[in-house]
Amino acid sequence: xxxxxAPGKIFLFGEHAVVYGKPGIAxxxxxxxxVTVRKAKRQKKPNSSYIAECFRxxxxxxxxxxxxQLPSSxxxxxxxxxxxxxxxxxxxxxDMGKSLEELAGIAHTVEKNIQDGRASATxxxxxxxxxxxxxxxxxxxxxxxxxxxxxxxxxxxxxxxxSMVARVAELKRKRPEIADPIIDAIAAVTTCAxxxxxxxxxxxxxxxxxxxxxDALGVGHPQLSRLVLAARAAGALGAKMTGAGGxxxxxxxxxxxxxxxxxxxxxxxxARAIITGIDTQGVRKEKDE
Ligand code: PMV
Numbered sequence: 001x002x003x004x005x006a007p008g009k010i011f012l013f014g015e016h017a018v019v020y021g022k023p024g025i026a027x028x029x030x031x032x033x034x035v036t037v038r039k040a041k042r043q044k045k046p047n048s049s050y051i052a053e054c055f056r057x058x059x060x061x062x063x064x065x066x067x068x069q070l071p072s073s074x075x076x077x078x079x080x081x082x083x084x085x086x087x088x089x090x091x092x093x094x095d096m097g098k099s100l101e102e103l104a105g106i107a108h109t110v111e112k113n114i115q116d117g118r119a120s121a122t123x124x125x126x127x128x129x130x131x132x133x134x135x136x137x138x139x140x141x142x143x144x145x146x147x148x149x150x151x152x153x154x155x156x157x158x159x160x161x162x163s164m165v166a167r168v169a170e171l172k173r174k175r176p177e178i179a180d181p182i183i184d185a186i187a188a189v190t191t192c193a194x195x196x197x198x199x200x201x202x203x204x205x206x207x208x209x210x211x212x213x214x215d216a217l218g219v220g221h222p223q224l225s226r227l228v229l230a231a232r233a234a235g236a237l238g239a240k241m242t243g244a245g246g247x248x249x250x251x252x253x254x255x256x257x258x259x260x261x262x263x264x265x266x267x268x269x270x271a272r273a274i275i276t277g278i279d280t281q282g283v284r285k286e287k288d289e
Contacts, residue, residue, distance in 0.1 A: 002092035003286040005034040006085040007279040008070040009077040009126040010152065010242040010251055013210055014135070014190040016168050016217060018120065021137045022187035025194075026122050028130040028279040029150070031069035033081040034286060037089035038063045050079050053110045054086040060094050071272070073158045075243025079114075080123030083107045088283045100283070104128040118162050130282030134194070145280045146197050149254045151236070152274040153227040153266040157247030164219045164244035171218055179217065186213045204238025204253050211240035211250075219245030226269050234258065234265035 007028040014024025035051075043061040046052050051064050064086065070078040087103045087110070090096070098106075104125055111119035125140055126133050132143040172179040189210045196202040211228055214220060224241045227250045231239040236252035243249065254262050263273035 001036060001038045001288050002089045003034060003036040003288050004085045004089040004092065004283055005032040005286050006081040006088070006127045006283040007032050007130060007281070008081050009123055010075075010150075010249070011122075012132070012242075013193050013206070014186060015243055015245075016165070016214065016219060017183045017186040017190070018122070018135050019165055019168070020172075020183055022183060023134060023136045023190045023194075024122070025132060025134055025143070025190060026126045027132045027146075028126050028282060029076070029152070030276045030279045031076070031274060032279075033066065033068045033070055033078060033085050035082065035085035035089050036065040036288070037086065037093045039093060048082060049114050050083045050110060051086050053113055054083060054090060054106075057106050057110055058087065058090045058094070058096065060090060062090065062093065064089075071154050071249075073248075074154050075159065075161070075245075075248035076152070076154075077123040077127055080107065080111060080127045083110045084124055084127040084283050088285075092285065100128055103283075115162070118165070126282075128282045131280045132278065144197075145278050148200070148277060149256055149259045150251050150276050151231065151254055151259055151262045151266060152242075152249050152251045152276060153231065153269075154249050154272040154274070155221065155223040155227060155247055156271060157221060157223055159221075159244055159247035161244040164246045167218055167246075182213050182216050186210060186217075189213065200237050200253060200255075204236065207238030207240040207253060208232070214241055214245055221245060221247050223247070223269070223271070224250050227266055227271050228252075230265040230269050231262050234262045236262045 018024035
């Protein structure tokens with residue numbers, strides 16, 4: 001029996017623009033998914049298509065037990081975390097000797113196979129290695145981790161990443177003269193953020209700009225904007241949606257003293273708040289119970 005866990009993620013800056021080769025910054029967060037794998041003579045049908053695909057890719061049979069601290073379909077990378085933890089647990093349980101890089105590659109293949117070819121490598125990469133990552137096209141660079149007080153607000157409205165990506169593509173096709181400068185401005189915000197990691201107030205301002213630009217691209221949602229405004233009014237340094245938008249989650253950057261107040265303001269808007277921070281560890285082995 002082998003138990004492994006992997007973290008979720010948020011996009012600090014640059015979602016949607018990354019689809020067009022612009023830079024984006026993603027970060028692993030503390031809530032995790034834990035997966036226990038045990039060898040078995042017959043494959044017990046897993047209740048997740050991602051898990052079934054992990055076993056198919058690794059060519060073995062086993063049973064799985066999953067516990068998750070991450071809400072699903074909310075843009076916090078829960079399917080990637082399940083996939084990464086499952087592959088690493090299989091690798092361990094069956095003594096397969098694959099490297100983290102190899103397993104991250106297989107995790108990306110699993111996500112692509114289940115999501116009809118549409119999956120960026122961001123989620124599986126961040127979940128595997130933890131910390132903060134700069135993504136530009138296919139290139140990924142690990143950044144020095146930044147300790148931040150974050151409050152995530154889950155709007156409890158599910159979203160579809162593929163339909164939001166399609167919505168931006170449609171705007172780009174119909175109104176390139178409007179969509180392209182917005183995407184360029186998101187890229188400029190991300191690049192500027194790279195120079196202000198030691199200035200939380202400026203980082204907060206840049207998050208606010210990034211949120212407004214995502215709204216302008218058409219991937220906002222009334223509940224996300226409500227949470228963003230409530231967080232700012234409660235004293236957050238900045239707040240923005242994270243991931244594909246159209247529902248899902250937002251997050252606020254806070255001072256230590258403001259985080260409980262910000263979490264309360266989010267919960268008062270019929271949403272769920274998670275107080276969290278960066279997880280510098282990616283996938284890791286847990287003690288078997
Ligand atoms: O909502 P999520 O976590 O699936 O994030 C999607 C981020 C996009 O930039 C919109 C798409 C992508 O593949 O990077």
